[in-house]
Amino acid sequence: MEPEDKIRQPLPDSLWAATACSAPQTMPLQGDHISSVVIIGGGYTGLSAALHLAEKGIEVTVLEAEEIGFGGSGRNVGLVNAGLWLNPDDIEKRLGSTYGQRINTQLAAAPERVFSIIDRYNIDCEAVRNGTLHLSHSLSGDRALIKRAEQLQKRDAPVELKDPATTARLTGMNRYRTSLFDPRAGTIQPLSYARGLARAAQSAGARIHTQSAVTELSSTPSGEWRVKTARGCITADKVVIATNAYSAQLNKDLQHAFIPLHFFQYATAPLEPEQLQAILPQRQGCWDTRQVMTSIRLDRAGRLIIGSIGKISDQGNNFLQQWAASQLSRLLPQLFSQQKISQNPDFWEHSWCGRIAFSNDHLPHLHILAPGLISCIGYSGRGIGPGTMVGQSLADHLTGMPLEDMFIPVSRLTPVRARKAREQWYSRGSDLYHLYQRMV
Structure with a gap:
């Protein structure tokens, strides 16, 4: 039997955890310590910071309530994209030219x-930098x-915009019209990247404690933080809260500043070599x-991973x-049929979902x-690149x-209006959409 401090709760089942x-x-925090900076949260932002x-020689300690990458960082799709969901002109209109640029x-x-x-x-995270495809x-x-x-x-x-024939050749799918190819982007194994960041931070001198949920955060008369x-x-002199969509237990105000969405994924068993020749032959990630x-x-082993907005419950959906x-049979009818998938109990190897901090704007x-x-939240599903860059900033x-x-302006912490109703609207709306897609 391991000592109590070394017992690890397993990460939620997912392809990435497997x-x-x-x-x-890592070990849980024990005893009293002093650190220049404490970072709460072991995801991309916190680990990058x-x-x-x-690397700058600052004494820094990371406190993670569960395990490295337990939250959205370890349940990500794994697309390393440039920019945000918004178009660059819209970003500059909302933030002004200085911060927008x-x-x-x-x-x-x-x-x-x-x-x-x-x-x-030398992070082993299945990094493939062959670009991404945004499909119309x-x-x-x-x-x-x-x-x-x-x-x-x-x-x-x-x-580059790709025409329908090129899009079909790059994806193996004839259902999409055109695509936008971004060669700057790529894919990674997202949990491996988080763990690699943690290992790199440790090698540079950072202390990381897992199974160390923060129970109290208070300032002292001298201006320090306990x-x-x-x-x-x-x-510590300074504290960074880097819990993003998993902020509920730590700071209620942060929790109410975004709308929580869920994104689910299903992963097949490794496909056969002849199937892989027809599906994303250059291994671009796409949406x-x-x-x-x-x-x-x-993924590296040839599993096909498909995902969308929605939540898989403990009982399964x-x-x-x-x-x-139905999506696979519609997108790739030459390889899959819904009947054959349903008759094969080993077709799906993993299913999982993660929570996204969806900001108002x-x-x-x-x-x-x-x-x-200080805290930064609300990547709206684009956590890998922005989280890494925000951590550095x-x-x-x-x-x-x-x-x-800094490249992101400071803003007031404002609660989202009708947050619970909007959360339910997005959740129920996406479920109804998936039910509709199954029937058409």
């Missing part, structure tokens, strides 16, 4: 930063991709232009699995919650860069 590289050695702080410039470089960290620290499902989708391409190309992004867990306490989007990609089967938000207490700020020089 195939990730090993987790770095820890890595970049440690900054965020567009910084996040255009996000894939390069992610892949450079992977290369520098309709005439309105064509118009949306043309508009996006024009705005990106105006900013010298090397994106961060308590069940078995320990850290006194479509539907409002309730579908994502499709392969048979209609979501049936939707996944589809932009990430930087909040100063109190002197020395937070490290720069905590080591002297003025707040006004």
Whole structure:
């Protein structure tokens, strides 16, 4: 029997948990400690901030309530994209030219930063940098991709619109009309990337404690912060809250500043070599232009992964699995039929879902919650690149860069109006959409 401190609760079942590289050695926090910076949350933002702080020689400690990558970082689709969901012109209209241009410039470089960290620290995370494909499902989708391409190309992004024949050849699917190819982007095994970031941060000198949920966060008369867990306490000059969509237990105000959405995924067993020749032969990750989007990609072993907005309950959602089967039979009828999928109990190897912090304006938000207490939330499903870049920017700020020089402006922490009703509307709406798609 292992000592109590070494007992690990398993991560929720997923393809990523089953195939990730090993987790770095960590222990729960015990006793009283001092650290220059405490980061709460072991996902992309927190681990990137820890890595970049440690590289600067700053004493930094990460406290993770569960295990590294337990939240959205370990349940991600694994698309390393440039930019946000919004078009760059819309970002500049909402933020103004100064911050709009900054965020567009910084996040255009996000894939390069992610892949450079992977290369520098030799992170084994199935990194494939062959680009991504944004797929048009309709005439309105064509118009949306043309508009996006024009705005990106105006900013010298090397994106290309692909015609229907090329789109079909690159995907193996004839249901999509056109596509927008972004060669800057790629795919990773998202949990392995999180674990690799943690290991890299440790190698640079960061301390990481898992199974260390914060139970109390308070300021001292001298302006320091006391961060308590069940078995320990850290006194720090500054604290970063990097819990994003998993902030409920720590800060109710943060929790109410975004709409929680869920994104589910189903992964097949490894496909046969002849099947893989026809499906995404260059291994691009892709998603479509539907409002309730579908994502499709392969992993290193040749599993096909399909996902969309929705939540798989503990009892399972048979209609979501049936939707996944119907989508594959519709998109790839030459390879799959819904009947054959349903008759094969081993067709699906894994199913899982994660929570997304969906912001009101589809932009990430930087909040100063109190002197020395900072947080960034609301990636709206684009966590890998932006989370990595925000972590680096937070490290720069905590080591002297003025707040006004960060690429995301500070904004007031404002609760989302009718948040619960909107959460239910998105949830029920996506379920009804998937039921409808199964029937047509």
